[in-house]
Amino acid sequence: MANLTLVQAINLALIQEMEDDDRVIILGEDVGPNGGVFRVTEGLHQRFGSDRVVDTPLAESGIIGSAIGLAMAGLRPIPEIQFEGFLGPAFDQICTHAARMRTRTRGALTVPLTIRVPVGGGIHAPELHSDSPESFYAHQPGLKVVMPASPYDAKGLLISAIRDPDPVIYFEPKRIYRAFREEVPEDEYTIPIGKARVVSEGDDITIVSWGASVVQCMKAIEASDRSIELIDLRTIYPLDIETIEASVKKTGRVVVVHEAPLTAGFGAEIAARVMEHCFLYLEAPVQRVTGFDTIMPYYKLELEYLPEAERIATAIDHVAAY
């Protein structure tokens, strides 16, 4: 066991998977000697060399496109995109190739690809460096979308993603990259994709969240005297509706929290599913605490934009009082 930050947990998972399997290679902008913008790949270049830790040109479409080719040929590429805002040039490759290859070839070709992308706000960055585009990718059939909220999950989820036979977008909430440490086993272990985690149990209200918002939810719950169950989705797609359903049937009240804008955010999907699965159990309409339907503002207002603990607390009160 070691006490690791989320960054260190990812770094460890990368090292172990690379040691176990020489089909695993890393590619991206300045991921080599520089260790990437957030230093997630620090030390990997020294350890595995330029053949397996590849500094690429500044070309996201090229990086993801070629990673897809590598994956189709049987390798296990892990491209890094520096910030979620730079997925734009790669969006075409992700949605038109990676996501569809298995279907298009009726299973003859697969794309075992893990795209690592820092995501979300809270680090004083401007727009394009603070967004939460997970629902764009959850909306594209053929992609798995995960986002850990703790060092322990970060390691286990990444190992699952790398070993998964299909393309996974692995979003790394940059606000909590180094925010806290957690005991992380030295040995390799996996966290199954598609399985949520019940962070804390409770009887009155269910909160569903993911990524850095989970930490804000924990703060709000600590400050509340109600009995609240917190579910960290961990995987956004495929959605673990069973865990949500079991909780909501117990509590009857739901708050969904995410950083992305409200409209067509993944909270909308959860609200609809809850209605389909738990309609007769609901005591209140599902509340959503999210970013606004505006462009992520520059840093002065970012905490107003993000669903911070205070706003979550208000939603808890609303849903409880309904």
Added chain:
Amino acid sequence: MSSTTTKTTKSPAQGKVDYDPIIKELPEQQLIQWLRDMLLIREFEVRTMQSYQNKKIGGFCHVYIGQEAVAVGSFAALKPEDPVITAYRCHGQALARGIEPKYCMAEMYGKIGGCAKGKGGSMHLFDKSNNFFGGHGIVGAQVPVGAGLAFASKYIDEVINEGASTRVAMAFLGDGALNQGAFHEAMNLAGVLDLPLVVVCENNGYAMGTAIDRGTTRGDNISAKADGYGMEGFVVDGMDVLRVYADMKKIVDAARAECRPKFVDMRTYRYKGHSMSDPRKYRTKEEEQQYESQDPLDRLMMYLKATTSFSDEQYKTMNKDVRAEVKAAIKWAEQSPEPTPDEQLYHDVFVEEFGPYTGTSVPEMLEEWEKPDSQKS
């Protein structure tokens, strides 16, 4: 300037430069103005770095120190009505295009006195009134937009006004941006559609920590890329404002007259790190010193001293002036109101209450605040 086929000209020994004849015809006042423009950028950037270190500026911050001659010399070759677009290393271009320093500084401070009401920050400076179309954060993505600006100029001149195309658009990009698909699409489009577009690659040799040779084919002579798009490519010494002007004047004039795109490999150097947190391990101190010894401000100073009566005294006064101007910009930024969620967070996504904000004009909401206290209602 050398065309694609000739070899790059090495920077000549300082002071004894044989400039293009058009330089000799320039009024002294013009040269002095360029020195001041470059000094303003340099001073602005030095103070920007301080403010960033003092945590007054947040987000990411990419300074332009070392590249001043590029913006100043290139814009001198343009007309005010020519549209300009650039990437995120945009402070120098914004200032050289005429936006007041205070609006840039307040933008970086995230205050509502900024050119985008503090919403865009360092990477997203805009000034529509000076035909400065930003300031964009996605590497390379501004180049096709620049092609669109050129397309619009041509369309408005030729189709709507039924005359000849009169304007030239200028799109800047970094050397790293050469590797983005957007750049190549824009180049081809501009070539095919005969767009009056000058694409200027500010080739400072690095894309973050990646030296050009490691990330870009033909890193030794990127102007060769222009050939593939059927346009002329040029190499320009971007460390010397007089050369930049002389070369860019010809290139821009030709683009205007022919209504055709041109590509420029503008050789320059950023003295500082990529952004504020860059230990620059990927290059040597010697290399940095070599470029700093050809400083564009020093080079112009030397020329002025050799060819005009420009004195140290005049330079001192200029320096004092510039410092005062930047200090005032910082004061403006510090005193400018903080954005409030009610006024700022939910607006400007679509047409909204505060009306279109046109660059250096004072936004309505600030007019009141700018009045002396005695006149405030």
